[in-house]
Amino acid sequence: MERFDNEEELVEPVSPTGQYLTSSSLSVYILGVLEAEIPIDDSQTVPLLQNLFLPINSRFSSIMIRDKNGEKKWKKVEVKLEDHIKVPTFPNGKSSNFLYDEHIEDYMSTIALEHLPQHRPLWELHIIKYPSTNACGTVVFKLHHALGDGFSLMGALLSCMQRADNISLPFTLPSSQRPRSIYNNTNEALKRVPSMVSLAFRTVSDFGWSLLKSSLIEDDQTPIRSCAEDVKLRQMVISNVTISLDQIKEVKAKLGVSINDVLAGVIFFGIRLYMQEINLKSSQTQSTALVLLNTRNIEGYKSVKEMVEKTNSRAAWGNQYAFLHVPIPELSDSKYANPLEFVWEANKEMNKRKNSLATHLTGMLLDTLRKLRGHEAAAKYLHTTLRNSSTTISNIIGPVEQMAVANIPVKGFYFMVAGSPESLTITIMSYMGKIRIAFGVEKDFIDKQLFKSCLENSIEMITEAARKISA
Incomplete structure (x- = not known):
């Protein structure tokens, strides 16, 4: 440099x-x-x-x-x-x-x-x-x-x-629901928990578990975690599946959970189906997903001017996110018979972790490492956090309307993150009433077509199970 x-x-x-x-x-x-x-x-x-x-x-x-x-x-x-x-x-x-x-x-x-x-x-x-x-x-x-x-x-x-339909109109997002922010959830948590003692216990428990997962405890070696020799950029094959947003909303309404809960349940169940196809015993191994969350306490996207303006810290440009360690539920006979349990467990685990102050403490820990030992030490800690987990999941909300640039309509849109020391990276993108789940898999280790098929089966099995619930 x-x-x-x-x-x-x-x-x-x-x-x-x-x-x-x-x-x-x-x-x-x-x-x-x-x-x-x-x-x-x-x-x-x-x-x-x-x-x-x-x-x-x-x-x-x-x-x-x-x-x-x-x-x-x-x-x-x-x-x-x-x-x-x-x-x-x-x-x-x-x-x-x-x-x-x-x-x-x-x-x-x-x-x-x-x-x-x-x-x-x-x-x-x-x-x-x-x-x-x-x-x-x-x-x-x-x-x-x-x-x-x-x-x-x-x-x-x-x-x-x-x-694409009218250049004079602004884009709209698929929901008026306020995006989930860790800091917003913290404020809500302070009101919901019965006592500060409960909040403190949950925070210590979550932070302690996060600290162990980021330093000492690795996920098991499985069909989605190779434990291969560490390299900065692994060879990745990228593919994706498309789901109707209405289909996800249908499951959401039946179960009384969030869209993110449904998507997490679909992904977790799909992962376990794939692991079972490769190795029956691996469907019950210890596997963890790092779920990335935007930490801005704002509603929707802001203009570029607002984001770049340094005084507007709530919508500031840059990297403002945190991660939650969420265990991927094991696949038992009962859960295979009722895959909705994956959605409910995703809802329970993510709410439990978002309603604590552990993410604040993790941020403080990284900052302390940076100040005491430099950026490289903090980066190494972050690298180990990623390497010790089985997958990372991140999502972005896109517009409802079709985008166009230079009079070229954009038919589809998705994204991928490359460079993580994991064998599996998953991203979620909503656009034009559809959700794109993209996945980057380690080349010659994860079977791309089989993984895609397992995700598609997960979607159909969870939707079918939700439709059987009486109104």
Whole structure:
């Protein structure tokens, strides 16, 4: 990494989380995948990036350097957009109707594994002008996680997009329900718990368990956790399943839980079905999911101006999230017969952990490690937290209406996180009344097609069981 001594040209310091995510222990990337409804005309790519994307935040025009004291800073540079735009060429198909799903999958696996050059801003745009089963073309935005979290980057994306049906109208989100915030839940918890003693006990218990899982206790080796030799970026194969949001809402209404509870139950049950298919005994092993939560106490996305404005801390740009250690329920005969138990257990476990102050203490612990031993020590702790678990689950809410850019309607949208030292990474994205569950699996270890089939079976079995409940 470049060293720099002229303080006047430095834009701003890199946040603590940004430093953790660009350390020798961790290097994490976000891949945003846009599926085009019509063939892609990339003639407007450079002016769109120049006029819409780069002005969003100075970080998109900055490189990460170290100052004379060794601290990481963002330094603004001249951006050569042509260096950031990649248009791959695939071998000719066997017919005019040939679909390039396999080529696109291999290409995405390759770019997920590659590090971005440090001498230019930490993002790339990949324009794949080949048809697939789902789209006429695919655009992949690859950004380093140090630039911001999913909330920040989704807000940036929406500022570049227009509604396909009416460009003068704003986007709306699928629910008016206030997003779950850890800090908001803490305030609610203070009102709900019968006494401060109960809150303190729950906090100590959850924090103690989190501390053990992040340092001493590893999940068992299973069909979704290889325990392979640690490498910074594992070879990943990316796939996804699509669910109707109405289908999830139907289960939600029947069970009286949240949409997130239903989705967690679907994922947990699907994981156990896959583990049972590979090794019957593994369906009862100790496995933990790290569920990432946005810690902003706000409703919906804010404008880019509001997020970048430093005085607006409630919606500030950056990485503002925390994680919950949630045990993946074991698969017993009774739970296989009634898979709704996975949804109820997900509801119970996540509510129990969100209604404590353990996430605050975890944040304080990372900050203390950073101050006493430096960013690398805090990053190593975060790396071990990820490595000791079996999977990470994160979600982003997208708009109800169809997005369009440069008059190209966006048919589908999902994202993936690359660089985590796990064999399985799961993301959830809502868009246009559908939910996309994407999964990145370790290549040559997890059977992508079988895992996808197990998730689809989980969805159908849980929906069918919910429909049997009398109104």
